[in-house]
Amino acid sequence: MEKLISVIAPMFNEELLVEKYCAVTLSVLREIKGYKHEIILVNDGSSDKTFQFMMEQHQNFPDEIGVVGLSRNFGLEGAVNAGLRKAKGDIIVVMDADLQDPPQLIPQMLKKVENGADIVSASRAARKHDGFLKKITASLYYKLLNNLSGKLNLEKDAANYRMLTRKALNILLELPETNGVFRITVPYIGLKTDVVEYDRDVRFAGKTKYHFKSMFQYAMASITGISVEPLEKVLYSIPLCGLGFIISLIGIFVADDTWKMVWTGILFASIFTGILSACLSVIAIYLGEVLLEVKHRPSAIITEYVPSKNSEEV
Numbered sequence: 001m002e003k004l005i006s007v008i009a010p011m012f013n014e015e016l017l018v019e020k021y022c023a024v025t026l027s028v029l030r031e032i033k034g035y036k037h038e039i040i041l042v043n044d045g046s047s048d049k050t051f052q053f054m055m056e057q058h059q060n061f062p063d064e065i066g067v068v069g070l071s072r073n074f075g076l077e078g079a080v081n082a083g084l085r086k087a088k089g090d091i092i093v094v095m096d097a098d099l100q101d102p103p104q105l106i107p108q109m110l111k112k113v114e115n116g117a118d119i120v121s122a123s124r125a126a127r128k129h130d131g132f133l134k135k136i137t138a139s140l141y142y143k144l145l146n147n148l149s150g151k152l153n154l155e156k157d158a159a160n161y162r163m164l165t166r167k168a169l170n171i172l173l174e175l176p177e178t179n180g181v182f183r184i185t186v187p188y189i190g191l192k193t194d195v196v197e198y199d200r201d202v203r204f205a206g207k208t209k210y211h212f213k214s215m216f217q218y219a220m221a222s223i224t225g226i227s228v229e230p231l232e233k234v235l236y237s238i239p240l241c242g243l244g245f246i247i248s249l250i251g252i253f254v255a256d257d258t259w260k261m262v263w264t265g266i267l268f269a270s271i272f273t274g275i276l277s278a279c280l281s282v283i284a285i286y287l288g289e290v291l292l293e294v295k296h297r298p299s300a301i302i303t304e305y306v307p308s309k310n311s312e313e314v
């Protein structure tokens with residue numbers, strides 16, 4: 001029997017994209033010989049016509065398109081996780097649905113799986129179309145993650161565009177955490193991993209859903225998901241504050257003018273407060289993640305599932 005490829009495409013308010021994404025991706029999948037395929041469109045609580053257009057795609061291509069609907073907007077991680085839970089494929093692809101992750105890469109990724117890889121990550125070789133700020137913040141983000149990655153092998157500039165074998169997906173779904181970040185949990189499981197490189201395109205239509213606040217939250221979730229090293233670094237505040245204390249003492253003895261002494265005191269008090277606030281913030285971020293995790297709430301609630309016919313035969 002032919003193996004099934006399940007492609008997971010999370011969408012939040014992407015009414016301008018549904019039809020084009022399906023057309024482009026289906027045209028690539030139909031060219032792959034020896035495999036059946038399905039696209040699982042995940043509607044992440046959109047308020048526009050995304051879900052309606054998804055259902056139209058299912059009606060037009062019932063064999064090839066399945067639809068998962070979430071009860072509200074859970075964010076990309078929740079949407080991806082919901083798709084993963086419903087994927088029946090022997091081979092699973094996760095990708096953004098705005099055509100920034102080119103579907104044309106799928107055959108190349110599949111070759112790597114056929115050659116023995118359990119995970120294939122797509123790494124962004126160039127970010128020609130990203131703005132200056134996005135390039136800088138992305139480069140800092142990946143550098144920081146790499147520094148913290150310890151024994152994990154993070155592929156350079158790889159985000160969510162990945163292909164997994166059923167073996168890899170089953171291991172991933174067994175991880176008990178509910179707030180895992182896909183780009184961290186995938187390298188965590190290990191297994192034989194390969195990489196394909198690509199140039200990231202511009203969005204086909206619509207606007208990015210990630211702005212500074214959500215990008216910051218995403219970055220924090222990845223960092224807490226990968227390492228507790230920042231928590232250990234909080235200890236560095238003790239010698240730093242000690243050093244500041246000694247310098248202040250010397251300042252008090254050396255300074256002769258009273259105002260000079262007062263300002264020196266204020267300066268050092270603010271430096272200590274700054275260091276301590278930074279440490280408290282690190283602890284607070286980790287504490288927040290712990291609280292989210294101990295609640296054991298699912299990362300997304302699925303309210304609708306219309307499977308593709310191809311997946312029902314599995």
Ligand code: UDP
Nearest residue numbers: 010011012044075076079096097208209210
């Ligand atoms: N997305 C989602 N839920 C959200 C935000 C985004 O499912 O709450 C989807 C979105 O529709 C797209 C993918 O995640 O398919 C990547 O989002 P986006 O293109 O806005 O991110 P960027 O490429 O700008 O980082």
Ligand code: MG
Nearest residue numbers: 096098100203
């Ligand atoms: Mg995008």
